[in-house]
Amino acid sequence: MSDTERAAEKHAATPKAANYEDVMNLAARRGYFFRSADSYPNVPAGFWDYGPLGVLFKNRYVDLWRRRLVKADEMVEIDTAQIMPRAVFVASGHVGNFSDPIVECSNCHAIYRADKLIEEKVKHGIPEGLQDAEYDALLAENAIVCSNCKNSLRGTKRFNMMFRVGIGPLGEEAYLRPETCQGIFVDAPFLFKTQRIKLPKGFAQLGKSFRNEIAPRQGILRQREFYQAEIEVLFNPEKVDQEKFGVALEYSLNISHADAEPTPVRVSEAISGGIIPNRLIGYYLYLIQSFYENAGISTVDIRLRRLGDKEKAFYSAVAFDLEVRTSVGWLELVACNYRSDYDFRQHTEVSKSDYTVEDDGKKVLPHVFELSMGIDRSLYALLEKAYRVDETRTYLALKPSIAPLQVGVFPLVSKDGLPEKAREIYDMLRFEMDAAYDEGGSIGRRYARSDEAGVPFCVTIDRETLEEMTVTVRERDSKAQEKVMVADLADWLKARLA
């Protein structure tokens, strides 16, 4: 065990828990993410920008998603248009159903979510999918009034949350996609025909989705334009027992029912107990839970919450939300839905195209199991879990494999040829990893800045570098220092960044 490792083990700190404001203040200060167009007054809520560190962090996360999910399971990744015609969303059900009940004050024209208003007043949840008249009855029954002007509220109506766009001079009706998966569904027949793909197969897509939320108040956790990474596993429902699914059988999933604390249940037991319908679904739940464990979230802070019949989407036969314990409560990061053949039946009916796939000589309408991931929320959760404060500093204990910058390179002082030597070492490293060069201020200040940005290693160039060709490497969490030969430096770092 090296000094660095010993010190890291001794350290193992989890001091006071972070809250949302602390994390978002750091995120803005260090250029992770911040409100969009913030130099203008009264900009609408729900739009966020990624700064330099945020982009590096997102890239690192996406790289992990590709390695641990897409490549690990031999999925195919595609990238489809963000604007799609109305008919696609008629088939998907979004034109008809993707709406929230709203009520407008007839006096001052303030707009409210009818369901949220009622829940706030009665202090418990109400069933989803009520009729407009049922909301009106509940508004009246509970004497709910406009918080601006105390006028009583009636006349619930629907607000569709898709962003409508007009194509060309005639403004042909189309929408910004509210989820990335519809592009996968509509391309599937072409891909099966041309790409020699066989069932079962995972199709992955990552990109922006758009939802016209009525009044988003949860900062980066509820945006109108956001990053999604979706995986749609297409399969023959008669064949859910493939050999590769067997690797998950002994793995423990952290399953919870309703809002209870999770209990570890082996995949094999979850299947025999009827919690999970088959091996295929057990295998993909194992992939997604182990993905977050690998990203640095400890197992006790992850749960797969099985949704009840009232909570899950109407097309969903079985649904789990992967949630992570945060300061704002259990935060949903991935919706895991067994969508049966709903999507392909709908697209077949509306498009009149053939969505069946050949499987061992038979035509099959594929079933779909989906892992629909929110990227921005996942990044927030990782930052919050990594946030540490001790007596002297605030730092992000991100795993080196996911940290946006992997190494900082500092000359001890800005003279005597040290900056030139440090630049040389920085130039050697920056093509092999994400490195930053900093010669501003005292070495202590530079360490502090880099700790706050989550940089796992800092390399200091001093007089000994010129004389003995060694540098001092400092590890972020333990602050332990180690001398490393310049010639070995890149390999030394790479061995610790995986």
Ligand SMILES: [Zn+2]
């Ligand atoms: Zn009013």
